Amino acid sequence: SAQKINRPPKVPITPMPSYSIMETPELKKELDRFGVRPLPKRQMVLKLKEIFQYTHQILPSDSEDEIQA
Amino acid sequence: MASSAPAPAPRLGRKRPLPACANPLFVRWLQEWRDEAAGQGRRARFVYQKALRSLLRYPLPLRSGKEAKILQHFGDTLCRMLDQRLEQHLASGGGKPVSELP
Numbered sequence: 001s002a003q004k005i006n007r008p009p010k011v012p013i014t015p016m017p018s019y020s021i022m023e024t025p026e027l028k029k030e031l032d033r034f035g036v037r038p039l040p041k042r043q044m045v046l047k048l049k050e051i052f053q054y055t056h057q058i059l060p061s062d063s064e065d066e067i068q069a
Numbered sequence: 070m071a072s073s074a075p076a077p078a079p080r081l082g083r084k085r086p087l088p089a090c091a092n093p094l095f096v097r098w099l100q101e102w103r104d105e106a107a108g109q110g111r112r113a114r115f116v117y118q119k120a121l122r123s124l125l126r127y128p129l130p131l132r133s134g135k136e137a138k139i140l141q142h143f144g145d146t147l148c149r150m151l152d153q154r155l156e157q158h159l160a161s162g163g164g165k166p167v168s169e170l171p
Contacts, residue, residue: 008086012079035123037141047139055128057085 013058019048091130094163095137098154099124120147 019027027044031037034051038044090096103117119142127140134151137143159165 008083010081010083013082013084014079032141033126034128035126035140037139037143039139051128055084055087057087059083059085061082 008059013056016049016052016056019045019052087128090125091128092124094155094158095124095131095134095151096121098151102150116142116147 017030019030022030022045024041024044027041027048028038030048031039031044036044036047039047099117099121103114103121106112106114106117120140123141123143124137131137134148134153134155137151138145138148
Protein backbone atom coordinates (compact mmCIF):
# COMPACT_ATOMS: atom_id res chain seq x y z
CA SER A 1 0.00 0.00 0.00
CA ALA A 2 1.09 3.55 -0.63
CA GLN A 3 3.11 5.07 2.19
CA LYS A 4 1.79 8.45 3.21
CA ILE A 5 4.10 11.27 2.30
CA ASN A 6 5.98 13.16 5.04
CA ARG A 7 5.35 10.50 7.62
CA PRO A 8 8.34 8.54 8.82
CA PRO A 9 8.23 4.79 8.22
CA LYS A 10 7.21 2.39 10.95
CA VAL A 11 10.22 0.95 12.67
CA PRO A 12 10.64 -1.45 15.58
CA ILE A 13 10.74 0.56 18.78
CA THR A 14 13.34 -0.78 21.16
CA PRO A 15 12.45 -0.58 24.83
CA MET A 16 14.68 1.60 26.99
CA PRO A 17 17.66 -0.36 28.37
CA SER A 18 17.57 -0.80 32.14
CA TYR A 19 20.04 1.98 32.82
CA SER A 20 19.07 2.11 36.50
CA ILE A 21 20.53 -1.32 37.19
CA MET A 22 23.66 -0.97 35.04
CA GLU A 23 27.08 -0.96 36.64
CA THR A 24 29.24 2.13 36.41
CA PRO A 25 31.65 0.81 33.72
CA GLU A 26 28.74 -0.11 31.48
CA LEU A 27 27.15 3.31 31.99
CA LYS A 28 30.43 4.96 31.05
CA LYS A 29 30.63 2.88 27.90
CA GLU A 30 27.08 3.76 26.91
CA LEU A 31 27.71 7.48 27.42
CA ASP A 32 30.99 7.28 25.50
CA ARG A 33 28.97 6.45 22.39
CA PHE A 34 27.36 9.86 22.72
CA GLY A 35 30.58 11.76 23.34
CA VAL A 36 29.81 12.28 27.03
CA ARG A 37 32.53 12.11 29.66
CA PRO A 38 32.20 9.88 32.75
CA LEU A 39 29.95 11.50 35.35
CA PRO A 40 28.69 10.59 38.80
CA LYS A 41 26.64 7.42 38.46
CA ARG A 42 23.24 8.97 39.15
CA GLN A 43 23.89 11.68 36.61
CA MET A 44 24.94 9.10 34.00
CA VAL A 45 21.66 7.22 34.43
CA LEU A 46 19.65 10.43 34.09
CA LYS A 47 21.60 11.55 31.02
CA LEU A 48 21.19 8.19 29.28
CA LYS A 49 17.45 8.23 29.95
CA GLU A 50 17.22 11.77 28.63
CA ILE A 51 19.07 10.82 25.45
CA PHE A 52 16.95 7.72 24.95
CA GLN A 53 13.71 9.61 25.42
CA TYR A 54 14.80 12.37 23.07
CA THR A 55 15.85 9.98 20.32
CA HIS A 56 12.83 7.69 20.71
CA GLN A 57 9.89 10.07 20.51
CA ILE A 58 6.97 8.14 19.14
CA LEU A 59 4.48 9.98 17.00
CA PRO A 60 0.85 9.42 17.98
CA SER A 61 -0.69 6.89 15.68
CA ASP A 62 -3.46 8.34 13.58
CA SER A 63 -6.76 6.65 12.92
CA GLU A 64 -6.46 6.65 9.14
CA ASP A 65 -4.05 3.80 8.79
CA GLU A 66 -3.68 2.43 12.27
CA ILE A 67 -7.11 1.07 13.02
CA GLN A 68 -7.49 -2.50 11.91
CA ALA A 69 -10.98 -3.66 11.02
CA MET B 70 19.75 -13.45 32.62
CA ALA B 71 16.59 -15.18 31.43
CA SER B 72 17.72 -17.04 28.35
CA SER B 73 14.73 -19.32 27.90
CA ALA B 74 12.12 -16.61 27.43
CA PRO B 75 11.64 -15.82 23.74
CA ALA B 76 12.16 -12.19 22.88
CA PRO B 77 8.81 -10.48 22.43
CA ALA B 78 8.12 -9.13 18.98
CA PRO B 79 9.25 -5.51 18.91
CA ARG B 80 6.53 -2.93 18.95
CA LEU B 81 6.29 -0.94 15.73
CA GLY B 82 5.94 2.80 15.73
CA ARG B 83 6.91 5.99 13.98
CA LYS B 84 9.74 7.96 15.44
CA ARG B 85 9.59 11.71 15.36
CA PRO B 86 12.28 12.76 12.89
CA LEU B 87 15.07 14.70 14.60
CA PRO B 88 17.20 17.41 13.01
CA ALA B 89 20.27 15.92 11.31
CA CYS B 90 22.51 17.94 13.60
CA ALA B 91 21.49 18.78 17.16
CA ASN B 92 23.94 21.67 17.56
CA PRO B 93 24.65 23.20 14.14
CA LEU B 94 25.98 26.52 15.51
CA PHE B 95 28.47 24.97 17.91
CA VAL B 96 29.61 22.58 15.19
CA ARG B 97 30.16 25.47 12.78
CA TRP B 98 32.14 27.52 15.31
CA LEU B 99 34.35 24.61 16.29
CA GLN B 100 35.07 23.95 12.62
CA GLU B 101 35.94 27.62 12.15
CA TRP B 102 38.30 27.64 15.12
CA ARG B 103 39.87 24.37 14.04
CA ASP B 104 40.49 25.61 10.51
CA GLU B 105 41.83 28.92 11.78
CA ALA B 106 44.26 27.12 14.10
CA ALA B 107 45.26 24.73 11.35
CA GLY B 108 45.94 27.64 9.00
CA GLN B 109 48.25 29.15 11.58
CA GLY B 110 49.88 25.81 12.26
CA ARG B 111 48.75 25.85 15.88
CA ARG B 112 48.38 22.60 17.75
CA ALA B 113 45.06 23.86 19.09
CA ARG B 114 43.52 22.43 15.97
CA PHE B 115 43.71 18.97 17.55
CA VAL B 116 41.86 20.24 20.62
CA TYR B 117 39.04 21.60 18.48
CA GLN B 118 38.97 18.49 16.34
CA LYS B 119 38.64 16.19 19.36
CA ALA B 120 35.89 18.35 20.83
CA LEU B 121 34.11 18.38 17.48
CA ARG B 122 34.14 14.59 17.36
CA SER B 123 32.34 14.26 20.70
CA LEU B 124 29.93 17.08 19.86
CA LEU B 125 28.89 15.34 16.64
CA ARG B 126 28.04 12.18 18.59
CA TYR B 127 25.88 14.05 21.11
CA PRO B 128 22.21 13.94 20.09
CA LEU B 129 20.73 16.48 22.50
CA PRO B 130 20.56 20.22 21.82
CA LEU B 131 22.90 22.23 24.05
CA ARG B 132 21.62 25.55 25.32
CA SER B 133 24.98 26.98 26.34
CA GLY B 134 28.70 26.43 26.23
CA LYS B 135 28.62 25.66 29.92
CA GLU B 136 26.26 22.79 29.28
CA ALA B 137 28.81 21.33 26.85
CA LYS B 138 31.12 20.72 29.81
CA ILE B 139 29.74 17.18 30.14
CA LEU B 140 31.19 16.28 26.73
CA GLN B 141 34.58 14.67 26.27
CA HIS B 142 37.38 17.11 25.42
CA PHE B 143 35.38 20.19 26.42
CA GLY B 144 37.41 22.12 28.99
CA ASP B 145 36.59 25.33 30.80
CA THR B 146 38.31 27.48 28.17
CA LEU B 147 36.47 25.99 25.25
CA CYS B 148 33.10 26.20 27.02
CA ARG B 149 33.78 29.86 27.83
CA MET B 150 34.69 30.54 24.20
CA LEU B 151 31.42 28.99 23.08
CA ASP B 152 29.44 31.07 25.57
CA GLN B 153 31.17 34.27 24.47
CA ARG B 154 30.57 33.48 20.83
CA LEU B 155 26.95 32.63 21.59
CA GLU B 156 26.50 35.93 23.38
CA GLN B 157 27.86 37.82 20.35
CA HIS B 158 25.69 35.75 18.07
CA LEU B 159 22.51 36.49 20.05
CA ALA B 160 23.44 40.18 20.44
CA SER B 161 23.74 40.51 16.68
CA GLY B 162 20.25 39.12 16.24
CA GLY B 163 21.17 35.51 15.58
CA GLY B 164 18.81 32.69 16.36
CA LYS B 165 18.97 30.27 19.27
CA PRO B 166 21.68 27.61 19.14
CA VAL B 167 19.26 24.74 19.33
CA SER B 168 17.15 23.58 16.46
CA GLU B 169 13.63 23.39 17.78
CA LEU B 170 11.63 20.33 16.98
CA PRO B 171 8.93 20.77 14.35
